[in-house]
Amino acid sequence: MCSLVCRARRVKCMENVFHDVHNLLNGFVGDEVKPVCGPCRKKRRPCGWQPCGITMREYRPNAVSNATEVEGADCEDVGGDGISRPDVSSPYHLQPPNFHHASPLITSPDALSDTLSATYPTVRTPLQQQLSYPEAALVHHYAQHLGRWLDCTDALRQFTLRIPVLVKQSPLLLHAVLSFGARHCGDAETADQAYHCCLSLLIERLGLSSATHDDALLCAIVILRVFEQLNVPVATGSDHEQHLAGCSAILRASQGQTIDPSAPTLREAAFWVYVRQCLYNASINQQPPNLDVNIRLHPAASTFQFADPLATLKGETAWANNMTWLCASVVQFCFGGGADAHLELSGRLHRWRELWNDVQQWSNDRPTTFDPIWAGPAGNDHIFPRALFAADWHVMAFGFFNFACLLLLTYKPAPRFAVRNLGGNLRETDHRILDHARAICGSCEGSPATVPALITLCHSVFIWGPLMTDAVERQGVLRLLTNFEDAHVWPTTWIANALREEWGMQAQIVHNS
Template sequence: MQGASVHRVIDPRKAHLLFRLQSARRVNTRHGQIPLSERMVSELPHAVVDEAKRSLSLTCRTRRVKCDETHPICKACSKKNRPCQWEAPHTKFKDYQPAEATSSNSASAHGGDGRMNVDGLDGTDDEGSLASRSRSPQANEDQGGHRAVPSESDGTSRSTTDLSPASIAVHSPGSPFLVERPKLQSSISVASLLRHPAEATRSHSLDDYQLTRKEAQLVHYYSEYLGRWLDCTDATRQFTLGVPEKVRKCSVLCHSVLSFAARHRRDDATADAAYQRCIALLIRRLSEPSASHDETLLCAIVILRFFEQLNVPSMTGSDAGQHLAGSSAILRASQGNHYVDPSAPTLREAAFWVYVRQCLYKATVNQQPPDIDFSLQLHPKPSSMQDSHPLARLRLDTAWANQMTWITAMIVDFCFEAETPGEQNGKLSRWNELWDAVQDWARNRPKGFDPIWHGVASVDSCFPQVYFTADWHAVAFGFYHFSCIMLHGYKPGPRFAIRTVGTLSNKDRQILEHAHAICGACRSTPEIVQLSIILCHTIFIWGPLMLDPNERNEVVQLLEDFERLNVWPTAWIITALKMEWGLATNNSF
């Protein structure tokens, strides 16, 4: 009886107490210090024990001694004069407090069955070894304090959201259905979401349900036009082909797709209603133990990030990035083994690469290091993948495209990381490594990545014409030129603090040559949205160097067309450019 009483009062979330059982089978409860039985310990969830281990110093864990968890040096290590080492912090879902929607208008007034044969299984990718240093992500602000509409059912139930404009009234202030958002009841590591699910677990809910006609139209719209946004480096098109199959089994994913599609169609009332419903379902779903095995939550969050970006006020560009905060730990995808597969064989890994690209946008606009764990290494290397199956090319193309994405992310991190005194020689060596990685990729990539046609500028355009056979070839092309721009602009070495106005150096001309390539690709294939997204954030690096009025005018036209066709807010970028160019923001060129 006493044991049963003790079992009730122990809080399994106090993980920092549990690992101490290795040295002392006693813990404190409200009734005093009592022993824990072997049965009670064995019944504790593995996630709790793992969390307990992470709270102790690595030195004490290795020596199996008691740790008081004092930072930066615990008492046990201090007494024995031993180096006290700690594990890097893990980002938790508890830091993610999604808020309800506000439309931009109101804000402004598949993996295959077979695996490929891989040479050198014990090897790691060159780019991964370049990124061996680890940096913990900056803490994201808690977005709590908002209000959300509670769901009358969990994420496995049938959608009952009324997507008509009249349904918005249910969410108005003072509504009896509007209650305080519940606090999340668990802190699930997002990294665990990308690990392969254990047997008897589910990747999404099991209850099938029928979509309404309007919902089906929005899902069809997503598969026709928007899945391409997320699959731009995935030749297997998992977000286009796989996600629409899963929306009938997971309401969180369903409503993220509905909100994204409705927003792109400029149906703000429907988009906001679907978003409100999605957030209410998401909050409840995150508190369930099975959430750690649900890949659809990862997909939903990266899709919600696109909804969030389309919701940014066009004139101000203010972007809270709260869904980036919610999915930032996706970059701990291979935290257990420190590897990530560039061929993205699963939907989990495909979501990882979507997040990397989303993170690059925000990092470049704000000129800050991307929130990415660069201790991750790419494995297997694309050059080691061999398979005679006709569909093997899809995985190879995906791997090569994502390898270029990863190289770009490392370069952005290198260029925007804080300067450390006395490391100038080390930075130059690192710059050379990154430059070699870019050039090695360009030399060794499959021939299919070459443009099928490339022409110089014509009377119709200041920029070259370039055409590709696949989105992932074009996007890799864009990231290649972006990487070259960054490396040219941030090469370590002496530089003048003041430069001659109105003139371009040789380095500036090299940067503009790569910028022209990006602009030409955008103009030639505007349907490849990721190219225009690359234009939007890289312009903050090379935009001020553009002196030709015709080139400026054409860049502005590209940005205006992007917002008109895809609802991506660019007016604030145009305003910033004109101010940088010393032009009146209300004047044409």
């Protein structure tokens, strides 16, 4: 992807796209700002961009397309939204998408005319387009395995059920899904090409006045965020959060001062995915989450009636997201964010009691469906107390509840030493913290296919890991992390090595980065 000016001058400018995406996401949403590459910005010359295209090598589609070639270009333009396909034998490498009359996702009748005229001037109707088989294979892989990662607190399963349908209307969503699916399948080249093409489409959409109300845009950003989390170096876990800050700016503008915990639309569902992504980075780095915890949940979870199947699903979602939001508020308090950072000791203790009571109240009032269908102590066949749940959102709520409790126990306002010498002796509070940590580990053992629960384990271990002294339990945690990476390609080697270093064990040698 290169600006027309830079291409004519034979100057490479791809490495500057991330700077423009970051600026657009953080401060220029809805201002009709067009991207400017680094070289053109430095020389103060006009910068012309063309839509993302695809590199055509040996493969040529049999179907007739309206694509046109640009002389000297790096790629061919297929409806303005194609991606490059490398000449390799992998079944997951993509064929050119056939978007003759592709339309962006329309989120409201009022936005229909403006959105279509601004983005696709010749489009008459938002026709759904047929995917090629390799594309469909990746979308199917997403629907079967990856949508569940994003739907973990959404009983309506909107990212699993709706996104695979909407990709036929939205090239932006298609490329986000393809990048995620290809990366999970181990096809790094295809994943990177789809990712860069999605960035190009993202830049174009951010310039529209409807950006803050564009469900496809919001969903694509949180999907790209998961791709970035999967793409970190396995040795260091270094993560620059290229889209997380910008996602916050857009989502804050789109949600206002209230958010529906039942997530009735994709816009709300994307917001809750973003909240969980914030918790991951905040916990690992022990910093406040990039959230406005003053946003009010409305309607309250307690007001939902379980009168029919649809109402039950909405109520279950509301209760799960209620716990997610309580956990985010606890993380904000513990890591010194927002108004909590300026409270005196007495004020912080009062706020601590409020949060503790809120968390315990949720546990007392939650529907009985959130109880484990079976629970038992640690035994010969499992290291940690085992808990089995009926649904992903039950596992997630259980994990966030225990995470919130152990955080509050760890960061209860009180005089304390800056550095502790455990010397093998744990306080009563430490034992309570470890009980909650063991509950998280046990729920992950019982639900190994619930990836977000294992993600909670990954970031929570940075809080309680140093307290774990039992050698068998340590090996159990390391095994959970290793199995997680092996089964789901989530990078955990760096977390396991950080634990080994903390525990005085030899780190695992990593050969790739």
